[in-house]
Amino acid sequence: MKPQAFAYERAESVDQAVAALVEHGDEAKVLAGGQSLLPMMNFRLARPEVLIDIGGISDLRGWSLSQDTVTIRSLTRHCDIQNSDVPGPLGALLRYAAGLVGHLPIRIRGTFGGSLAHSDPSSEWCMMATLLDARMHVMGPSGARVIDARDFFLTVFTPAIEFDEVLTHIELPALGSNYRVNLKEFARRAGDFAIVAVMSAIEVRDNVITDARLCAGGVSDRALRLVQAEAALIGQAPTPETFAQAASLASQEVDPNGDLHGSKEFRQDLVKALTKRSLAGSLT
Amino acid sequence: MSSPRESITLNVNGSNYDIDVEPRRSLADALREDCHLTGTRLGCEHGVCGACTVLMNDEPVRACLVLAVQAQGQAVRTVEGLSVGSEPLHPVQQAFWEHHALQCGFCTAGFLMLATSIVESDNVPTDQELTDVLASNLCRCTGYQNIKKAVCSAIEATRK
Amino acid sequence: MRSWVGRRLPRLEDPTILRGLGNYVADVAVDAKLFATFIRSPIAAGKLKQASAPEGVQCYFARDIIAQPIRPVLNRPDYVAVEMPILAFDDIRFAGEPIAVVLASTQAESEDLAELVDFDIDVLAPVLDTQSASASGTRPVHDVDFPSDVNVVINSNIKTPNFDEVFAAADVVVEVEVISHRQSAMPLETRGSVASFDPRTGRTTLTTSTQMPHIVQLGICESLGIPVSELRVIAPDVGGAFGGKMSLAREDVALVALARKLRTSIAWIETRSENFLSSWHSREQVYRVEGAFKDGYLTALKADILADVGAYSCYPVTFGVEPLMAMAELPGPYNFAEYSVRSRAVITNKCPIAPYRGVSRPVQTLAMERLIETAALKMNMDPWELRDRNLIHEFPYRSPSGLVVDPGSYRESLRLAKKLSNVEEFRDRQAKAREQGIWIGMGISSFSERTGYGTPAFAARGMGITPGFERVSMTMDSSGGVELRIGASPHGQGLTTALAQLVADQLKIDPGDIRVIHGDTDSTPFGWGTFASRSMVICGGATQLAANDMRDQLLNIAGAMLEISPRDLILEDGEVRVVGSPVSVPIAEIARTAYLSSHLLPEGSAGLYSTGEYDPAGTFSDACHVVEVEVDIETGGVEIVKYLVVEDAGILINPAIVDGQIHGGVAQGIANALYEELVYDSQGNLLSTTFLDYLPPTMAEIPHIDIHHLETHTDASLTGAKGVGEGGTIGAPAAILNAITDALSPFGISINEMPATPSRLRDKIRTAQEVMQ
Incomplete structure (x- = not known):
């Protein structure tokens, strides 16, 4: 089970990576941590002719906080996020979600940006980007541009990054202390991609929900905001009844496909259960 | 079909190996076939089973999901480095022996390296944390009970 | 001195493996000249129209390999023999079947070149399920005569004389249908082989990851039409089986044929996906059982067993292995006289089945244990009590299918398990938990594990090749070191250590001074290998006989040396001592004399060699498993909270090894019960070909397993040891599904299908909730 042969180039900077991508066209692929790309290549489901290894670009590691925005650079590893001290509810959500990404050896190699660029619809980071309307910064031959999360995930394994662009960093809103955040996943085994996952962030002021964000993974070709359930939460008190009602709506607004891990109805059941639990729980 | 080979130096268990590999060569294959260190095993080649776990800069990684060319300049450690020649078994190996933590032995190298990373870390893991990390690798023979017992005992032995 | 048997001796095998010095087939493959990639059919059923490779690609098709198809035989009228060609050349019978093999100087290159091979298949509608497979008018999977329905290749019956009368006299009849989906043995090391031709001798050596090197040798030589002496088979370290x-x-036959033809060495290391696609499957079975009860006693059992055995028959045990074992052993640990059973195997366009730990017994135990639970519910009886009164308890016991069961502790293990399970405390806790919306349940499974059976058992099945006996040969060298050569072929069981413990006790030496040689047809006596929980019983018995003989030889030679009757001598602490006297002679000196001063000894006593052969009828281990689960009714998730095993495996040679077998067996039983399933789509393509879709559990899913032993002494095993390799797997699914059913009892749901996946459980719960609303 060996990958198809390819040429390998190391990029020392983002500019070099972009230049290499321009040179090789869409036969080239960017290699970050490789924890998603390399298995696909071993199965020969991905067959790039050139790999541009950006792993050595140290500028692309780490995170920073400025006013109300947390910026995570794309090569920040899952394990670094798990051990990070990003403050507030966002930090809690990042750390918790990072701990659910695969197993430790995967978290040690895999990167935040790599996962987003891979665009698996049940990935924790794709859900978080969708949940919080992240802003994805990419660099291409004609300079930098920003892609909003809602425009970023086109379908399974297909981000809106052009072949000659590199994802450099991601901006997430630093959630205020009134936010309650949570993530609930259902997987058959520890470390597996969730069959269904629900991530939530609700802002509660004076016992009234003033902002509600819900995102489900594993129910569509991309992570999906549960807009009807969100709408039903706004203006309500954060009670079990409110949450149960939102959960019912959530399970009705998704239209998942069945597969060998479960039927459509099963996934809807999971959306309901996990939405309720995610809203009821709080990581902060 | 093959692509130009790259000349690289792998640092494994403190020794340098100058090897020529195709870029598609995984670290696991390079260790086994180019460095002749066959103690690292391949169970799935898609990053799930963990039989190929080695340490890179003292952190556990799947050697089937690292290219040999990516490992250039990194310090790689394999099962062969735990105890060399007639040296006594490493405490983790000793604990696996005493607690019957292996049967067919195919997952053993991967578990030993994973366990070594735990034993060498500064934190003493809780039971839950230990399970979380050891759940990274698959074993088909032991039912895991003795592996966990062995790792707990190795942690204790090295803290004394 | 304390005996070695019974000690938790750390295994002699381990230091080598722990240092990374194990020698598995992939390590031998590193030095091969050529690497093989098998091209496999992507189509489940069809006709291969043409196949060709571009110039320069070293590709071999069926026409290039001169070999007879593999055609295993059972001598019974209901068995339909079918042929498995080495490479498919006309009919394609399952997706994954090999069509061609490409050789190249590296593995990567052979995979590259394999993509260039062109072939054309006229697709036929695949036969995929047992119901439609045997319906009249269905296309036969093989063009052979079927004595009963089309595609039915085993159709066996047993009916005891008074069945109808007793069944009719029942006051309660309970019916249960259980379903098991396809599963894979899934060793962590896939299959793999290296065939290496030696131009010096003209012989070929096949190093292969196998449980039965002598049978591989036999099967390949039969197919190639060559004498057995031309092939040496080595089982190196084997990474589970x-x-x-x-x-x-069939891949091994092709490799040997090509290595001989090309006078070279060729390696094939199966990929994980190949292992799922084309290594053997198992356990796709349906059981419909009806139990007749009178006054709370099971009096008669009626059963209909149907196994989907895939496209071909496995050599040597055939595709009769699942249905025939199921038919013979379904009555299990229960005491009743009347039995009527029909057991069938149906061929389909799916991967062939072969044995997997427990074979049919995990499913047949599920059938019986669900039957007992369902009956207890229906008769309003305590399920512990219902088991207790129906378990066998007088020995030897003759089962309605004719098996003779040696002494065990069926009731005792149940009673101890009950005591350890604090049933009343649990029921209290369960009631309180339910009030808080927490659904916990307790499940029981009582079963027997037939182990260590020799040729009589296999002959009863009508096997064309009749496995069973084991032989060993023992040598003590001139310095007193013992070498034991065995026909069994351990691959992780720790047999080397356990046998050394047996020998050490007989010869009063250290187990570390005993070398056990196995897994090489050139240097071991013919044997059937290691499977069916047989090696400790059969090879252990043979070893004991050889060691006894060796002990007698040592005493005789010492007697000659000391000019004293052997009757006045004993072996102790590495020397032969004269009873009641300080005179002694070290074993090493006896050995030296036997070889180097044999002129001093009676004629015929030069050297120290012995052999042992053992061919027992078999013995039964027994056990009771008790499981506590928590079911998440909203997600269908199941967590195993507690797992108890009370096991009777006779005398424990090495209790650490026995516990390890139980731990691992239960873990696989949990996998079978909850996680693992091979899923085909409607076109016969296997969907679960990776570890993302086929789900062996991790440490996080396997609970602590609490083990208690009972040790019944039996004459059915020379060493007193009973086999224990499969029991864990056999008992777990029934205990777990009973526990889930118990947890969900307010919903009135029966969980009779394995694996009991979250999706399946949710479907059941959802339906029940809709009815209840």
Whole structure:
């Protein structure tokens, strides 16, 4: 089970990576941590002719906080996020979600940006980007541009990054202390991609929900905001009844496909259960 | 079909190996076939089973999901480095022996390296944390009970 | 001195493996000249129209390999023999079947070149399920005569004389249908082989990851039409097997044929996906059982067993292995006289089945244990009590299918398990938990595990090749070191250590001074290999006989040396001592004399060699498992909270090894019960070909397993040891599904299908909730 042969180039900077991508066209692929790309290549489901290894670009590691925005650079590893001290509810959500990404050896190699660029619809980071309307910064031959999360995930394994662009960093809103955040996943085994996952962030002021964000993974070709359930939460008190009602709506607004891990109805059941639990729980 | 080979130096268990590999060569294959260190095993080649776990800069990684060319300049450690020649078994190996933590032995190298990373870390893991990390690798023979017992005992032995 | 048997001796095998010095087939493959990639059919059923490779690609098709198809035989009228060609050349019978093999100087290159091979298949509608497979008018999977319905290749019956009368006299009849989906033995090391031709001798050596090297040798030589002496088979360190490596691989025949033809060495290391696609499957079975009860006693059992055995028959045990074992052993640990059973195997366009740890017994135990639970509910009886009064308790016991069961502790293990389970405390806790919306349940499973059976048992099945006996040969060298050569072929069981413990006790030496040689047809006596929980019983018995003989030889030679009757001598602490006297002679000196001063000894006593052969009828281990689960009714998730095993495996040679077998067996039983399933789509393509879709559990899913032993002494095993390799797997699914059913009892749901996946459980719960609303 060996990958198809390819040429390998190391990029020392983002500019070099972009230049290499321009040179090789869409036969080239960017290699970050490789924890998603390399298995696909071993199965020969991905067959790039050139790999541009950006792993050595140290500028692309780490995170920073400025006013109300947390910026995570794309090569920040899952394990670094798990051990990070990003403050507030966002930090809690990042750390918790990072701990659910695969197993430790995967978290040690895999990167935040790599996962987003891979665009698996049940990935924790794709859900978080969708949940919080992240802003994805990419660099291409004609300079930098920003892609909003809602425009970023086109379908399974297909981000809106052009072949000659590199994802450099991601901006997430630093959630205020009134936010309650949570993530609930259902997987058959520890470390597996969730069959269904629900991530939530609700802002509660004076016992009234003033902002509600819900995102489900594993129910569509991309992570999906549960807009009807969100709408039903706004203006309500954060009670079990409110949450149960939102959960019912959530399970009705998704239209998942069945597969060998479960039927459509099963996934809807999971959306309901996990939405309720995610809203009821709080990581902060 | 093959692509130009790259000349690289792998640092494994403190020794340098100058090897020529195709870029598609995984670290696991390079260790086994180019460095002749066959103690690292391949169970799935898609990053799930963990039989190929080695340490890179003292952190556990799947050697089937690292290219040999990516490992250039990194310090790689394999099962062969735990105890060399007639040296006594490493405490983790000793604990696996005493607690019957292996049967067919195919997952053993991967578990030993994973366990070594735990034993060498500064934190003493809780039971839950230990399970979380050891759940990274698959074993088909032991039912895991003795592996966990062995790792707990190795942690204790090295803290004394 | 304390005996070695019974000690938790750390295994002699381990230091080598722990240092990374194990020698598995992939390590031998590193030095091969050529690497093989098998091209496999992507189509489940069809006709291969043409196949060709571009110039320069070293590709071999069926026409290039001169070999007879593999055609295993059972001598019974209901068995339909079918042929498995080495490479498919006309009919394609399952997706994954090999069509061609490409050789190149590296593995990567052979995979590259394999993509260039062109072939054309006229697709036929695949036969995929047992119901439609045997319906009249269905296309036969093989063009052979079927004595009963089309595609039915085993159709066996047993009916005891008074069945109808007793069944009719029942006051309660309970019916249960259980379903098991396809599963894979899934050793962590896939299959793999290196065939290496030696131009010096003209012989070929096949190093292969197998459980039965002598049978691989036999099967390949039969197919190639060459004398057995032309092939040496070596089983190196084997990375697990669980039954998955005890059938002749057509790939191995092809490798040997090509290595001979090209006078070279060729390696094939199966990929994980290949292992799922084309290594053997198992356990796709349906059981419909009806139990007749009178006054709370099971009096008669009626059963209909149907196994989907895939496209071909495995060599040597055949595709009769699941249905025939099921038919013979379904009555299990229960005491009743009347039995009527029909057991059938149906061929389909799916991967062939072969044994996997427990074979049919995990499913047949599920059938019986669900029957007992369902009956207890219906008769309003305590299920512990219902088991207790129906378990066998007088020995030897003759089962309604004719098996003779040696002494065990069926009731005792149940009673101890009950005591350890604090049933009343649990029921209290369960009631309180339910009030808080927490659904916990307790499940029981009582079963027997037939182990260590020799030729009589296999002959009863009508096997054309009749496995069973084991032989060992023992040598003590001139310095007193013992070498034991065995026909069994351990692959992780720790047999080397356990046998050394047996020998050490007989010869009063250290187990570390005993070398056990196995897994090489050139240097071991013919033997059937390691499978069916047999090696400790059969090879252990043979070893004991050889060691006894060796002990007698040592005493005789010492007697000659000391000019004293052997009757006045004993072996102790590495020397022969004269009873009641300080005179002694070290074993090493006896050995030296036997070889180097044999002129001093009576004629015929030069050297120290002995052999042992053992061919027992078999013995039964027994156990009771008790499981506590928590079911998340909203997600269908199941967590195993507690797992208790009370096991009687006779005398424990090495309790650490026995516990390890139980831990691992239960873990696989949990996998079978909850996680693992091979899923085909409607076109016969296997969907679960990776570890993302086929789900062996991790440490996080396997609970602590609490083990208690009972040790019944039996005459059915020379050493007193009973086999224990499969029990864990056999008992777990029934205990777990009973526990889930108990947890969900307010919903009135029966969980009779394995694996009991979250999706399946949710479907059941959802339906029940809709009815209740």
